[in-house]
Amino acid sequence: MKFPLQRLCSSLRDIRLHDARTATAIGRWLGVAVAVCFVTGLVSHYEQHPPGWLGNALPSRPVWGYRVSQGLHVATGIAAVPLLLAKLWAVYPRLFVWPALRSVRHALERLSVAVLVASALLELFTGLLNSAQWYPWPFSFVPVHFALAWVLLGGLVLHLAVKAPEIRAHWRLHSAGTLSLPAGDGPDRRSLLRAVGAAAGAVTLTTVGQSVTPLGALDLLAPRHPGHGTQGGLPINRTAALAGVDASAVRDWRLRVDGPRPYELTLDELRALPQREATLPISCVEGWSRTARWTGVPVRDLLDRAGAPPGALIRVTSLERHGAYRVTEMAHTYARDPLTLLALRVNGEVLSFDHGYPARVIAPNRPGVLQTKWVSRLEVL
Incomplete structure (x- = not known):
């Protein structure tokens, strides 16, 4: 009975790691990354394609402003990739519940999830390919990437609105101190979250050196190295x-x-x-x-x-x-x-x-x- 019991315990731990608490913990990190990426993406877009009212008033100072904002944009976008994959892993059993639609509210929740997941995957992975200047699609990257950012934001707002009652109930229980972990569940969740955090930190540390030059020696996975170029160590995109x-x-x-x-x-x-x-x-x-x-x-x-x-x-x-x-x-x-x-x-x-x-x-x-x-x-x- 030893091996079947071990398999049963492993299955129970796996089920617990697909619960709302795990998804919420990863979702907080992902939410911060997406928020920073969205705001810095707006800065980048409007500096490249300013609307008429802003076209002749963009600030030239601080001199490092665009360097920091765009470096943050790409770094948080790359960090969000493992976070998004971990988030999807935590919630995927609920993506296939049956019956598929149980009520109007459930239908709205499913719609918000579909929009959120599709737009997030497209936004992050097209952005990742753009950082490597690889465009295996027929559309223009910049306008589609910009539009998808707003679709992603809209899907997120809809999802939060639909899930608001559950979020409020969760935080009431948490504030009252009545929400506790099942026995043996804490260490498994903490191990998972440490692994997800380590993955996000690793991809960030091995790519951010393309913008943060003191970390250039760790720039192992980024498509550009700030010290490699045809003149004065300056990289080029367009010859x-x-x-x-x-x-x-x-x-x-x-x-x-x-x-x-x-x-x-x-x-x-x-x-x-x-x-x-x-x-x-x-x-x-x-x-x-x-x-x-x-x-x-x-x-x-x-x-x-x-x-x-x-x-x-x-x-x-x-x-x-x-x-x-x-x-x-x-x-x-x-x-x-x-x-x-x-x-x-x-x-x-x-x-x-x-x-x-x-x-x-x-x-x-x-x-x-x-x-x-x-x-x-x-x-x-």
Whole structure:
């Protein structure tokens, strides 16, 4: 009878680990991760695609703002993956109860769970693949990822509303001290929660080094390493070859600045202007970031020469032949910041083609996709 008894005890422990207390404990961690990921995702989206009322008022300080917010976004998104899988494991027996629909309230609960699970899985795993720049789907990632975030939030609100009576009852029992663990159940649950916490901590620690450079030595699983790149240890996402920029494209390069007093500059004339150095991070939406020392002409000096008014929105055009960010807009808060440069050098070296030769934008607190490379035109709007 020894082995059947052991199997019976193991089965009972397994059943207890699929209970509401286990799901609630994991759900709290998952809720914190999703909340941080959602808020920082909104920051990232609106900095990349600002609505009209915000388009010319985005803040350029602190200089590390986007680095921190996007690093948190990707780190919490990755940490949420093992938490979500553990949460689904804890509740999956209840996903297959029969009869499937017992009442209107039960139908709403099932609907909220279906929306919540589907949107969470899609949101996290498409985000994870985006961090590796792998897109095995036919749709555009950014708008779908943004829309799914709101669907996930709506599913969560609906789920909490439907489960509110049970949540209140649970907390009343907890507050009254009448809620206790069955004998022998505590150690099993604690072991499970320790394992889930260790898994979330491990994937975070081995990926967050792509943004937190002091932890770069532990950056084992992230798709980018902040010290690996073609110039000055700076990684790149989009090469000159992919953008269609080569030596012939820059042979007769001239910078055109359009404003009340338009003018053009050759590369030699641009190099002859007063230069400034700025130590700024370049931070990518995929989560990696790296600080570098940039040298170039302050953008505001170029705009003043063209007679641009102080609050003007600026359009930046690249030499690249195709791409979603070939033409971007820069708020006056960036354009007038003394640290915003039309950079010609990085870490003391002339920019390489892959890093934007002959000139690129570098600005504080700005997403990497908007730090336009191969700049050919600045236009005062």
